[in-house]
Structures are given as structure tokens and as C-alpha cells.
Amino acid sequence: xxxxxxxxxxxxxxxxxxxxxIVAADGTIYFGSADQTFYALxxxxxxxxxxxxxxxxxxxxxxxxxxxxxxxxxxxILRAADAQSGQIVWTMQADSPQSTGxxxxxxxxxxxxxxxxxxxxxxxxxxxxxxxxxxxSVDWTYKMPDQTWSLPAVDTQAGxxxxxxxxxxxILGKNTFAIExxxxxxxxxxxxGTVAASPLFxxxxxxxxxxxxxxxxxxxxxxGTVLWELATRDHIYASPAxxxxxxxxxxxxxxxxxxxxxxxxTVRWSFDAGTxxxxxxxxxxxxxxxxxxxxxxLYVLNPDGSLRFAMQLIDDVRNDLNSSPALGQSAVxxxxxxxxxxxxxxxxxxxxxDVGDARCITSRPTPPDGASLAWxxxxxxxxxxxxxxxxxxxxxxxxxxxxxxxxxxxxxxDSTSLKVTLxxxxxxxxxxxxxxxxxxxxxxxxFAPGPLSIEVQGSYLTxxxxxxxxxxxxxxxxxxxxxxxxxxxxxxxxxxxxxxTYELSRLSIPLxxxxxxxxxxxxxxxxxxxxxxxxxGTHGIAWMIGAKLPAGGGPSVVDPATQAIFPMAVDLxxxxxxxxxxxxxxxxxxxFTLPFQSFRLSLGFLPxxxxxxxxxxxxSAVCGGIPFYGPFLEQLGLCNPQTDVIRVLGAAxxxxxxxxxxxxxxGTVTFTSxxxxxxxxxxxxSVLTAQHLxxxxxxxxxxxxxxxxxxxxxxxRTTNADGTLxxxxxxxxxxxxxxxxxxxxxxxxxxxxxxxxx
Numbered sequence: 001x002x003x004x005x006x007x008x009x010x011x012x013x014x015x016x017x018x019x020x021x022i023v024a025a026d027g028t029i030y031f032g033s034a035d036q037t038f039y040a041l042x043x044x045x046x047x048x049x050x051x052x053x054x055x056x057x058x059x060x061x062x063x064x065x066x067x068x069x070x071x072x073x074x075x076x077i078l079r080a081a082d083a084q085s086g087q088i089v090w091t092m093q094a095d096s097p098q099s100t101g102x103x104x105x106x107x108x109x110x111x112x113x114x115x116x117x118x119x120x121x122x123x124x125x126x127x128x129x130x131x132x133x134x135x136x137s138v139d140w141t142y143k144m145p146d147q148t149w150s151l152p153a154v155d156t157q158a159g160x161x162x163x164x165x166x167x168x169x170x171i172l173g174k175n176t177f178a179i180e181x182x183x184x185x186x187x188x189x190x191x192x193g194t195v196a197a198s199p200l201f202x203x204x205x206x207x208x209x210x211x212x213x214x215x216x217x218x219x220x221x222x223x224g225t226v227l228w229e230l231a232t233r234d235h236i237y238a239s240p241a242x243x244x245x246x247x248x249x250x251x252x253x254x255x256x257x258x259x260x261x262x263x264x265x266t267v268r269w270s271f272d273a274g275t276x277x278x279x280x281x282x283x284x285x286x287x288x289x290x291x292x293x294x295x296x297x298l299y300v301l302n303p304d305g306s307l308r309f310a311m312q313l314i315d316d317v318r319n320d321l322n323s324s325p326a327l328g329q330s331a332v333x334x335x336x337x338x339x340x341x342x343x344x345x346x347x348x349x350x351x352x353x354d355v356g357d358a359r360c361i362t363s364r365p366t367p368p369d370g371a372s373l374a375w376x377x378x379x380x381x382x383x384x385x386x387x388x389x390x391x392x393x394x395x396x397x398x399x400x401x402x403x404x405x406x407x408x409x410x411x412x413x414d415s416t417s418l419k420v421t422l423x424x425x426x427x428x429x430x431x432x433x434x435x436x437x438x439x440x441x442x443x444x445x446x447f448a449p450g451p452l453s454i455e456v457q458g459s460y461l462t463x464x465x466x467x468x469x470x471x472x473x474x475x476x477x478x479x480x481x482x483x484x485x486x487x488x489x490x491x492x493x494x495x496x497x498x499x500x501t502y503e504l505s506r507l508s509i510p511l512x513x514x515x516x517x518x519x520x521x522x523x524x525x526x527x528x529x530x531x532x533x534x535x536x537g538t539h540g541i542a543w544m545i546g547a548k549l550p551a552g553g554g555p556s557v558v559d560p561a562t563q564a565i566f567p568m569a570v571d572l573x574x575x576x577x578x579x580x581x582x583x584x585x586x587x588x589x590x591x592f593t594l595p596f597q598s599f600r601l602s603l604g605f606l607p608x609x610x611x612x613x614x615x616x617x618x619x620s621a622v623c624g625g626i627p628f629y630g631p632f633l634e635q636l637g638l639c640n641p642q643t644d645v646i647r648v649l650g651a652a653x654x655x656x657x658x659x660x661x662x663x664x665x666x667g668t669v670t671f672t673s674x675x676x677x678x679x680x681x682x683x684x685x686s687v688l689t690a691q692h693l694x695x696x697x698x699x700x701x702x703x704x705x706x707x708x709x710x711x712x713x714x715x716x717r718t719t720n721a722d723g724t725l726x727x728x729x730x731x732x733x734x735x736x737x738x739x740x741x742x743x744x745x746x747x748x749x750x751x752x753x754x755x756x757x758x
Contacts, residue, residue, distance in 0.1 A: 006330030006345030009045035017335030020060040020324040032057025049086030058521045062111035072107020090136035100125040110151035122148030140183035145173035151198035162207045164195025168632040187224035192468030198239040204262045210236030213468030228265030233410045237517045239280040251277035253513045269305035280324035292321025309349035310361040317379045373398040373482035378616040378651035380510025386486040392446035393576045393602040399438045411460045412436025418458035434640040446573045447488045455483045469637040491574040497609030498532040509650035527556040531749025540570035567706035577603045611654040669753035676733040680745045687725040696730045701740040
């Protein structure tokens, strides 16, 4: 489309937008946000109406031909609303996960509509619902093996629907289904990993969909026979689209848009965006392709795959455009991780009056062939050069890219050959990720302020054998040699305030790239509170607990039900604080818990004790120690084949909180121990367990380090009749305890009583 008109605007919401907008004929834009609100905007970007829900929204709605809009939410409610007024027409409550075998009952799959008006709505409770759109009643349900984020593709002639499923392991069942209009199964197939994308019912009659094993496949509609496969270099989150000439367009998280023949899947052209692509493409009548990038750019491609233009929509560090674009009469609309909805006229960067817009890119050089290592920010952006200044305690991450003939090749770092040289020399650990795509250099002691040179030498492997994205074998494909210079920042004059409470929020884990595909909106919703328990000289202990947003709105508060409880050893150096979780950290990802064996936070502080604003994190876990889903992570190629370790890189917002009240008095506290547990018995407590979190911290009195215990899921509490705290117990069975222990009764992030135990 090249029509003149349209306006460029952005509309802010309170949290990230991960769902796709829908556009009405009158120009109204409908979408949901992680701020738990569904929005209707006028064509000029002004709000028409809003509907609050009880949870985040990360699936697209549906606008029908009767003037209704249907949308689901993480609160487990499907809503039908009048599109003009926003008045609720009916609601449908999904079955509880306890009754279906699921874990949650969020509506995360988009709503589909059949020719006879039936709504097809997937839910995370393992059910797909067929819903009467007039009354909101359920006609039938279809049981899935796992959560469903995929939008059903509907054959309007036969009435069949085709849908993917998040099933991770073939032993548990299938993950691609053809379902008949009565809810019976026509066929089902399985691939090595989640199918979160929505299938394309292509013009040639095949069903095309990609999965987390890195392959897009075309299935015969009659029986599910695989007609062809397209292998990409990373997992596929985005759904495919079809050009007017029948060409199938498939973005991948490897950063490439592939255009393939519908007959045999051979690549007709490819476009390398150089950033993870999770946005599903939209195609206009002229064959232009619109897709959002993980770097905040909206990419617009010509029908031959050349760049028409790109536009940088987000200049914030949280810049993923994982929402899929929607095409209106005169503009394309897309939402971002920044929480904004954007309107971009189709020819914005091509208009003479807008050519000077610095956000527009109409051409860019092709990267040279060969191997390179590029600096990656804590939020996952591949940078053209190293930052001018870096904190002395932050990890340095470099990402491998190997190009030949102008396109990227599947290649991994040979970890046995890697050599890292620093000038000036410094104590570091060097870790290659399990998938072989990035290397992280972590200072054991903070880098000294001043110039820093990093040289990395080694080899990369190509020609690996593949089972999904799990790679083995291969041979040396060439060498990689990168020399990068930066400057370690001078001290700011600030320091950690040991009396303050800090909040960590909006956790981001961009590497490995599969992490945000599984849980970006979940990470984005997390809150933690962090307080200093002990501080002496250059060492200390911090206490970190889960927090939540109150139902009535406002800043986060302590979550009394959290199981995210862990101490961290703190190393202080001037304005820097480096924290290591001795007991690891448990993070919920989709339907399983990822227990990190190591978790490291690097923070910086300003004069007065305020945090710099961003904490960088690294973590690792042994895949074999992850209950049930460890083999799946190995299957995805995310675990180092020698060590079985998965490593992650990320960041979080950090801010000093001055509005949190001091915990109430604990009363008289007595500490006792048995061979299996340590207990704090409280007399005369005014701590209400419905409002505050009580736990026990155990410290090795000799080393001053926290003792590794199950503080989160293992801690138990009892209350008095009035709801006040009576006892707290932390298990110690199977743990070799130090000869002398210091024990603290923690209420929220504050130590309210202290004792010693042999």
C-alpha cells in the first residue's frame, strides 16, 4: 500500500504490549496490555473506551460482523463487548486448572471465528473451547496435552480448524492438531518443541506452521503428512503469512525473514534483520511485508525481500516489538514492550517531508562475510560497537554471527578453543552458552576504572548434526578474532544504602532467545524487594523476596504467599554492589520452575543511595536438575553438552523505595534446632501473616555467608488464633550445617530478631 494520509502517533499504556491490535472499518484500534486493560482507540490515537480485567492481556481479540469484540485475559475470563461503547455483553469463565489437569487458566491463545459464527478460544488450562458467540455458552471442549497459545486457523469451507500446542515432549503427546467442527480429531502430529505459532491455511491447500525446534512445516490437510520442512537457525515463535503470489513468509527468532515456495519449501529470498523476530508478519495487497523486530524497528519489505524502509519506534532499552502488526486504511499499527501502541502511515519514511526523520532507515550496508562477535546489551540488543562506558561489575556478553554469501549460517562457538585476554589483566570467569551462540565474561573482582581492552580468539563449528535445535558433532568452520575496547566508569561517589529497601521489577531475560518467547510477559510482571541484612566493610548479606501489585493499584507490596525467598552474599566496591544468591533462585517459566544454581546481580549507586536504574543479571542451572522439563531444555539445545548447564543473561529495573513501612514488632523470639529443621517461636507477636512475610535466615558464623537452604518452598509457618505469627520453620534435613550459626528472623526484608545456634 502506498496511499497518502494517516497520522504517526503513539499511545502509552501502563505495561508492555505483547498482543496484536485489531482494526475496525471505522479506524478504531482494539488491543490489550499487560497493565490488565483492554483498549479501544480512535483512529487519531485518542482513547474511546477501556475495560479493566483482573490480569494481564497478551492475546489478540476478535472483531466480528455484528459489532462485537471478543477477548480473553489472564484472569480466565472471555469477554464479549459492544465495539462502539465497550459495554460488556457476556462473560465466560474458563474451567479451573485443578479440574482440567492444567496449571493456570489464562486465555493466551487468540480468538478465532468459524463460518457458522462459532468462537474457538484456546486456554492455558489444556482446553480449547467452542463457544456460542450469542450467549457465551460452551458447545464443546477439546483436551490438549499442554497450554495453547496458538490461534486456530479455520477452513471456512470444511469447518475444520488447525492449531498448535505448547506440548514440550513427544512422550506426552502431540502438538499440532486438525480438529473437526464437532470437536473430534482428524489428525495430530508432533515436533520437538512447543508450537506457539498460529498455522496458516495456505492457498495451495496445505497447513504451514513453525515450532520451537526451529522448523516450519507444511502439512497435508487431509492426513497431516509432512510435505516439506524449512530449517532455521533458532526457534520459531512467529506465525507465517502468504504473499499475493502464494509465497510463504516465515520470520524466525534467528533474525531472518524467509520467503519460501509453497510447493516444496525452497527459499526464494531471505531478509536478515539481525535481531530476534517474534512478530508475525502482515502482508498488504501489494505484497509488502510488515514485521516488528526485537530491536524496536518496524521493518517493511518489498515483495522481493528488499528493504522498503525500517523505522525505530522505541528508543527505550525495553524495545522488543513482539506484537504483530495490524493493517488499517492508511496506517499500520503495532504494540511494543515499552507499553506503547504505534501508528505508522504506510509511506511515512518515503514521503519527501519525512525523509529527514532520523528514525527512518531506507537502506543499510550488508554485513561482510566471515565470523564476528558483537557486544550484546543486558536487554538483548546487538550493538554496532561496545558502549563508551560500562560498570566495573557488569558481565560482558558477545554474540556470534557467521555470514557466507551475504546470509547467516548456523554456527556455534568451539568452547574448548576460546581464549580471552584482557588489558589490563583482571580476574574473570568465561562461559559459553549451552547453545554455543554467546560468550559471557564476568569479573570476579570489579574491573578497575579506566580503559579496558577485550580480545577473544577461537574457532567456530559448522556442519553439526541436528535433532530440532539440539546440535552435535560438526567441524571447525573457521576462526573468530575480536578485539573490543571500552572504558570502565569511574566511581560516582555513591554507595549502597544498607538501611534502604530496593525494588527490582520488569525482569528481562533476552538470552537465550527462547526465554522471552516462553515468558516475556511473565518476567515483565515480576516484582522483588531487596534489603540489606548485614554490611561490614566490603561484604554483606542481602535478603530478596517476591512482591506483588495490590488489587487497588499503586506500587508493589510484600507478597505474603511468595516462595521467592533467598539470601545473597554481597561484595561492595565503592559505588558498586555485586550480589550472588548462595541458594540459587527459582523462576516460574510457563508451567515449570527453573531453579538457578547460581544467580548474580550487579548494581550501581548514585550519591545518596539511589540505584543507577538497571541491575544486570546472569544465572545458570543444571538441566538435569530441573524437574520434568530438563530433558526438554536439553532437546532445545540450550544446555552445554559437556556440563549440562544452561546460562541466561538479563536485566531488571531497580529503584529505591521510601514508602515501605517498618515491619511491626516481632515480640519475644526463641530459636531452636532439630536434626531436620530450625524453628523460631514467637511470643507476643504483632506480625500478621496475611500482610507480612516471615522467614528464617541462617548464616555461617565463621565465613559470614548465608547457608544454602530451601528458604522459599521449604519454609513453613503457624499462626495464632488472631492471625499473628506463632512459629517459622526452615528445613535443614540433608544439609551439612556449620559448627556455629547465626540465625535471623526476617519479616519482609528486615531482620527483627537474632540468635546463635551450635
